[in-house]
Amino acid sequence: MPGKTNRGLWPLIMPTFLALVAITVLPILVTLGISLFYVDLTMPGMTRFAGLENYFELFQDSRFLNSLTVTAKLIFIPVALQIVIGLLLAMVLKEKLPGTGWMRMAFLLPAVIPPAVSGLVWKLFIVPGAGGLSYLGHVIGVDLSLDLLSMPGSALTLVIVTSVWVGTPFVALLMLSALESLGEEQYEAARIDGASWFQAHWHISLPEIRPVILTVAVFRILEALAIFPIIFVLTGGGPAGATEPINYYAYVNGFEYLRVDYAATIIFFFFVVMMGICSPFLINIARRESSEEAR
Amino acid sequence: MKRFVNRLATGVAFAALTAGVASAQDKPYEGVTLRVLSTQQPWDTAVEAMIDEYEEETGARVVFDLYAFGQAVQKVGVELSTGSSAYDVFFLEASDVPRYAAGGRLAPLSVMAADADYDAEDLIASTREAFTYDGEIYGVPYFAATQLYYWNAEQLSEAGVDAPPATFEDMLAMCETLKEKGIAPCTALRGKPNTSENIWYWTQIMLGEGGHWVADFPNDMTPTVNSPEAVRAAEIYAELLTEHGIPGSVSAGYDDVVVAIQQGNVPMVVEGAPLAGRILDPELSKVSGKLGFAPPPGGSAGLQAPFTAQGWAVGAASRNLEAAQDFVLWATSKETVKAVTLNSPFVAVTRDSVWEDPDFIEAHGYDFGNGSFTEAYAEALAAGDPLYRLPIPEFRSMGDRVGLALQEIVTGEASAQEALDEAQEDVTRILKRGGYLD
Numbered sequence: 001m002p003g004k005t006n007r008g009l010w011p012l013i014m015p016t017f018l019a020l021v022a023i024t025v026l027p028i029l030v031t032l033g034i035s036l037f038y039v040d041l042t043m044p045g046m047t048r049f050a051g052l053e054n055y056f057e058l059f060q061d062s063r064f065l066n067s068l069t070v071t072a073k074l075i076f077i078p079v080a081l082q083i084v085i086g087l088l089l090a091m092v093l094k095e096k097l098p099g100t101g102w103m104r105m106a107f108l109l110p111a112v113i114p115p116a117v118s119g120l121v122w123k124l125f126i127v128p129g130a131g132g133l134s135y136l137g138h139v140i141g142v143d144l145s146l147d148l149l150s151m152p153g154s155a156l157t158l159v160i161v162t163s164v165w166v167g168t169p170f171v172a173l174l175m176l177s178a179l180e181s182l183g184e185e186q187y188e189a190a191r192i193d194g195a196s197w198f199q200a201h202w203h204i205s206l207p208e209i210r211p212v213i214l215t216v217a218v219f220r221i222l223e224a225l226a227i228f229p230i231i232f233v234l235t236g237g238g239p240a241g242a243t244e245p246i247n248y249y250a251y252v253n254g255f256e257y258l259r260v261d262y263a264a265t266i267i268f269f270f271f272v273v274m275m276g277i278c279s280p281f282l283i284n285i286a287r288r289e290s291s292e293e294a295r
Numbered sequence: 296m297k298r299f300v301n302r303l304a305t306g307v308a309f310a311a312l313t314a315g316v317a318s319a320q321d322k323p324y325e326g327v328t329l330r331v332l333s334t335q336q337p338w339d340t341a342v343e344a345m346i347d348e349y350e351e352e353t354g355a356r357v358v359f360d361l362y363a364f365g366q367a368v369q370k371v372g373v374e375l376s377t378g379s380s381a382y383d384v385f386f387l388e389a390s391d392v393p394r395y396a397a398g399g400r401l402a403p404l405s406v407m408a409a410d411a412d413y414d415a416e417d418l419i420a421s422t423r424e425a426f427t428y429d430g431e432i433y434g435v436p437y438f439a440a441t442q443l444y445y446w447n448a449e450q451l452s453e454a455g456v457d458a459p460p461a462t463f464e465d466m467l468a469m470c471e472t473l474k475e476k477g478i479a480p481c482t483a484l485r486g487k488p489n490t491s492e493n494i495w496y497w498t499q500i501m502l503g504e505g506g507h508w509v510a511d512f513p514n515d516m517t518p519t520v521n522s523p524e525a526v527r528a529a530e531i532y533a534e535l536l537t538e539h540g541i542p543g544s545v546s547a548g549y550d551d552v553v554v555a556i557q558q559g560n561v562p563m564v565v566e567g568a569p570l571a572g573r574i575l576d577p578e579l580s581k582v583s584g585k586l587g588f589a590p591p592p593g594g595s596a597g598l599q600a601p602f603t604a605q606g607w608a609v610g611a612a613s614r615n616l617e618a619a620q621d622f623v624l625w626a627t628s629k630e631t632v633k634a635v636t637l638n639s640p641f642v643a644v645t646r647d648s649v650w651e652d653p654d655f656i657e658a659h660g661y662d663f664g665n666g667s668f669t670e671a672y673a674e675a676l677a678a679g680d681p682l683y684r685l686p687i688p689e690f691r692s693m694g695d696r697v698g699l700a701l702q703e704i705v706t707g708e709a710s711a712q713e714a715l716d717e718a719q720e721d722v723t724r725i726l727k728r729g730g731y732l733d
Contacts, residue, residue, distance in 0.1 A: 042375070147546075255372070257692040
């Protein structure tokens with residue numbers, strides 16, 4: 001009966017619990033509260049209760065509906081690519097080939113560069129006629145003076161590439177530590193049975209580290225929209241809203257149009273959707289951890 | 296000896312005291328620190344460079360926080376809407392005056408009318424009115440903006456073009472002709488989706504074609520951003536940008552347009568009149584002495600030049616109201632404005648007397664035989680529509696929404712009619728929420 005034995009520890013846990021409530025639950029409740037009102041910051045005293053009006057407005061707002069689509073693309077495509085590329089990198093790094101030591105350091109670089117700087121680095125790289133891409137084209141004799149930020153498709157692709165560039169190293173490191181925790185005996189047995197390098201990983205590594213992959217995927221999904229500074233610097237949400245995810249649209253409403261109530265509505269709606277998607281996985285992860293502890 | 300020392304000390308103390316009193320009288324704002332939140336435009340940096348003079352005269356210390364234009368507008372919004380007293384003087388676009396004046400966030404500047412030396416009547420009437428809300432003036436305009444047609448007469452006359460286009464349709468035809476003769480790109484336009492970039496262009500084409508933002512401001516606020524005139528304007532703008540514009544036009548800002556004409560990369564642009572000083576910068580310009588100036592093209596309904604004013608306002612929450620008002624009046628006095636224009640590329644003057652000043656005309660009265668800059672500027676300002684930007688708080692979000700639609704058209708994501716129909720629905724929703732429609 002762990003519940004009974006731990007009951008006396010509540011006074012010790014309470015300060016941490018209250019601090020967590022103050023910095024996580026309370027802001028969410030305040031955001032929900034604001035979203036239920038009509039707030040005009042420039043007109044003091046004009047605040048009135050609006051019920052679900054702001055939520056109904058969301059579904060009449062084509063810019064919001066577009067941002068939903070962009071959000072889905074900016075979450076699921078980069079996370080899928082990060083997992084696949086990260087896993088492949090981890091498999092290569094595990095082999096301890098010559099040079100993999102410094103490669104580990106090099107892979108970490110994109111992860112430690114602040115996102116806004118990453119955005120700037122990529123912007124300078126692709127700026128037509130003067131950037132690194134044009135220079136590379138000049139070196140290999142091909143005209144690469146492409147204005148990638150002017151077309152919706154290429155601008156979105158560029159944001160996805162940047163997101164993958166920033167997020168993959170972290171995924172690769174987590175995958176690598178999971179792979180290194182597996183015993184060598186299984187791989188040796190597979191090699192003796194004639195399995196190739198790829199087959200060994202496919203039939204041994206993947207099933208073994210599946211829980212790690214799932215956990216990493218869930219946390220990457222939750223963090224996927226942390227690329228806000230990259231979008232801010234690189235595309236500003238354009239062109240034609242092609243790279244404007246939901247959090248960027250909320251920012252524009254809150255800080256440019258001073259519509260804090262609508263911004264709160266967008267953010268709370270997004271929170272509910274993300275929790276709806278990720279909760280089953282998070283509950284599963286929590287259950288697994290507690291069952292492992294019990295063992 | 297002791298008595299002498301005492302007398303000397305008393306004398307010194309008395310002298311110091313009287314000097315202090317005199318100083319306090321001479322320097323009325325000794326010990327006051329004024330904070331100015333504004334943009335990194337030539338006006339601001341030029342006034343900042345002259346600030347020693349004001350500080351010496353009044354004893355006040357003036358601290359400038361200057362941001363890039365978009366960030367400045369955003370920060371002003373946050374500071375004023377929260378009633379913050381962190382800043383005393385704010386940059387303000389005329390179209391934002393109702394947004395903050397209605398809620399009492401700005402301090403009235405009626406003091407300027409009472410100051411005979413200041414001569415408020417000398418401020419161009421339309422710019423003064425743009426800062427007036429409900430009969431009270433809430434800011435001092437220092438920047439009168441419109442657009443001009445800049446053309447490289449030398450380059451164009453070789454191609455047989457020797458006069459400015461009367462309408463944007465004419466400009467399109469002119470660009471077609473030039474393209475056939477191998478002169479391309481023909482022009483450069485701003486393409487970013489907001490009220491200061493692509494909307495700044497589209498509005499003038501739309502008004503020129505006879506369109507309007509709403510059916511009948513302020514009596515009937517039904518939006519008309521998908522009217523036939525608005526759709527035609529979007530098509531003209533998109534064709535100029537995609538078929539005849541510089542590469543990267545979709546995300547181009549005014550800097551890109553300035554560089555394009557300044558470096559001789561395009562033979563004509565329609566761009567801000569206040570940017571003439573930069574376009575003709577003697578150290579950078581390759582077209583100085585070759586350009587001609589004219590009011591911007593119109594449309595089938597005549598010339599409807601863009602118009603806006605920018606100025607400085609004092610926040611109602613300022614703890615130094617009197618000093619802040621005094622500073623704003625000093626900065627926009629005839630003498631300071633003239634000095635700013637003579638020491639910087641700033642030409643968007645809001646004072647009639649400076650426009651007529653021989654020194655100003657000598658410094659900025661550009662005329663290379665193909666149209667006078669000052670005459671074109673005056674003509675464009677006179678044709679400026681005071682409702683170019685609707686004076687309502689919701690205008691920024693409406694404009695941005697139509698700006699996105701223009702980008703959809705330019706990038707081929709949607710036709711002009713489809714994109715503006717969808718924008719019409721969103722603009723209707725925005726105006727309903729604002730209480731302008733049932």
